[in-house]
Amino acid sequence: MTPPLTDVETPTQATVATAITEHSERDENVPVLSVRGLHKHFVLHNVDGRRVEGLNGIDLDVRAGEHIALAGSSGAGKSTLLKCIYRTYLPSAGTVTLRSPNGPVELTGLADAKLAAIRGREFGYVSQFLRAEPRRGALDIVARAGIARGMDRETAIEAAAVALRRLHLDESLWDVFASVLSGGEKQRVNLAAGTISPPQLLLLDEPVSALDPANREAALALIADLTATGVAVLAVFHDLDAMDRLASRVVVMRSGRIIESGPPDQVLHHLEGVAR
Amino acid sequence: MTVYDTARDTAGDTSSDTRLEDATIAYSKAPSAGQPVLRVERLGKIFGDQNLAAVAHTGPNAGTEKSPDGNSVVAAWDVSFNVAAGEAFGVIGESGSGKSTVMRAIAGDHSSTAGSVWMQRRDGSTVDLLTMTASERRALRVDELSVVYQDAAEGLDLGVTAGGNVADRLTAAGWRNFGQIRERAAELLGRTEVPLERMDDLVRTFSGGMRQRVQLARALANRPPIVLLDEPTTGLDASVAAGVLDLIRSLLEELGIAAVVVSHDFAVIEMLTTRCMVMQHGRVVEQGLTDQLFEDPQAPYTQRLVAAARA
Numbered sequence: 328m329t330p331p332l333t334d335v336e337t338p339t340q341a342t343v344a345t346a347i348t349e350h351s352e353r354d355e356n357v358p359v360l361s362v363r364g365l366h367k368h369f370v371l372h373n374v375d376g377r378r379v380e381g382l383n384g385i386d387l388d389v390r391a392g393e394h395i396a397l398a399g400s401s402g403a404g405k406s407t408l409l410k411c412i413y414r415t416y417l418p419s420a421g422t423v424t425l426r427s428p429n430g431p432v433e434l435t436g437l438a439d440a441k442l443a444a445i446r447g448r449e450f451g452y453v454s455q456f457l458r459a460e461p462r463r464g465a466l467d468i469v470a471r472a473g474i475a476r477g478m479d480r481e482t483a484i485e486a487a488a489v490a491l492r493r494l495h496l497d498e499s500l501w502d503v504f505a506s507v508l509s510g511g512e513k514q515r516v517n518l519a520a521g522t523i524s525p526p527q528l529l530l531l532d533e534p535v536s537a538l539d540p541a542n543r544e545a546a547l548a549l550i551a552d553l554t555a556t557g558v559a560v561l562a563v564f565h566d567l568d569a570m571d572r573l574a575s576r577v578v579v580m581r582s583g584r585i586i587e588s589g590p591p592d593q594v595l596h597h598l599e600g601v602a603r
Numbered sequence: 604m605t606v607y608d609t610a611r612d613t614a615g616d617t618s619s620d621t622r623l624e625d626a627t628i629a630y631s632k633a634p635s636a637g638q639p640v641l642r643v644e645r646l647g648k649i650f651g652d653q654n655l656a657a658v659a660h661t662g663p664n665a666g667t668e669k670s671p672d673g674n675s676v677v678a679a680w681d682v683s684f685n686v687a688a689g690e691a692f693g694v695i696g697e698s699g700s701g702k703s704t705v706m707r708a709i710a711g712d713h714s715s716t717a718g719s720v721w722m723q724r725r726d727g728s729t730v731d732l733l734t735m736t737a738s739e740r741r742a743l744r745v746d747e748l749s750v751v752y753q754d755a756a757e758g759l760d761l762g763v764t765a766g767g768n769v770a771d772r773l774t775a776a777g778w779r780n781f782g783q784i785r786e787r788a789a790e791l792l793g794r795t796e797v798p799l800e801r802m803d804d805l806v807r808t809f810s811g812g813m814r815q816r817v818q819l820a821r822a823l824a825n826r827p828p829i830v831l832l833d834e835p836t837t838g839l840d841a842s843v844a845a846g847v848l849d850l851i852r853s854l855l856e857e858l859g860i861a862a863v864v865v866s867h868d869f870a871v872i873e874m875l876t877t878r879c880m881v882m883q884h885g886r887v888v889e890q891g892l893t894d895q896l897f898e899d900p901q902a903p904y905t906q907r908l909v910a911a912a913r914a
Contacts, residue, residue, distance in 0.1 A: 372907075461849050
């Protein structure tokens, strides 16, 4: 089921040794994320063993500073792809290779504990919803995310304040437990936590869906800055306007496959009514 | 039987160990990046007749943990997992799944039939807990391996004050100065949110949630590297349980303690652990990353559990 590997290979001791030298000078030609032959099917054991196809062979590269927007109707497999990369879903076949300071890491076969250790640090996933620890304030949540990515305490608190201010989160809410905030407020806390001291790759799943126009504007500007500073972004937005403004490339999915890919101005005009 | 072992352990790991250990050092702040401090290997426990033939006739496929002749209960069999420093590992299952048996085998509350439980000690040496004598294991419980039980009466002396229960652990570890002991006990109880004015009250007069907080203070008194938590919030009111869970989570995070959390409650496992396993009729049916296990369960049994928990 796994298609032949192209430029991705399972690292052995030897290739890892070479990789370490090669990658020490951060080779910009190596994609930050490289997906090859990714398949996902679900077996619903308790619904007469039904098999549901999620992804049917995805090949995709995302480079530093590139923002790839996934388009397609509901059920096309956009979120499934993000989750298979983050391994919230277990891929059925194929490879997901992440560039890392010490050489490529293949995520689908990585030991659980090791994956847990690099999640959020070498690559992040920003969902639609805030999954915050209870009894923590917004500033605390965002600063902790920064600390987890290697910032020292002082810097992290400062950066968290900058991010929350930038997303117009009222300062009187910064030390209120985030669990009591509104949907839009939580989403901004989530986005700030996901993007503070950003990892090299960010997977964004509808990160601005609950925001009003003014707040949405601020959030989109923040996401645009990520790519400008070299972060690789793979995102799902429900509106074409966001894709048009942010994406360097739009990848259209249908039935778990990529059916089209190109710059926003070429792809988006005939997607009206399809990609919602 | 099909085991849906979705866990990627070192054996199935296609990447290089050396490289990732380097990464581990670079991210030493990562609580889950440490080396295993606890390694459970093919642990087994049979109650009743020690009849190994019973193993083949029990488990998820047989639909029971009891042998056909009724004289043996294969409470746990072929259970393997490891826990790294600062990591919380979950064991989830219904009553009779064997999850508490596993916990009690590690804790040394009963003997085991098969397997090993390797633990890294403070001095860096590694021991198999199952080969230690009862007195050696008691010594271990002072400051290297603590247990928080569902029933506080098991973990505490209800006829002693809250402060006394904590002080008892400190004296066991060699503390002798009364003033210092009292000061440290007060600090620990404060950390687990027990009001100081109740420090000298008998634990018997405490509510369920408050008793669990005293148990936590006692369990953490000597900063053990490993804590076992058996249904730590079961039986508490929902709002009280939420508070205790928060507390456990922040304590684990702050102190970098390795934990094994046993619970039938998905919310508890989801909140406290990064990796977990599902048990049914004494066997492991699935193991993996906690979020993956809940969002994309593979085994029919796990799918049923998750569906029921989400309904």
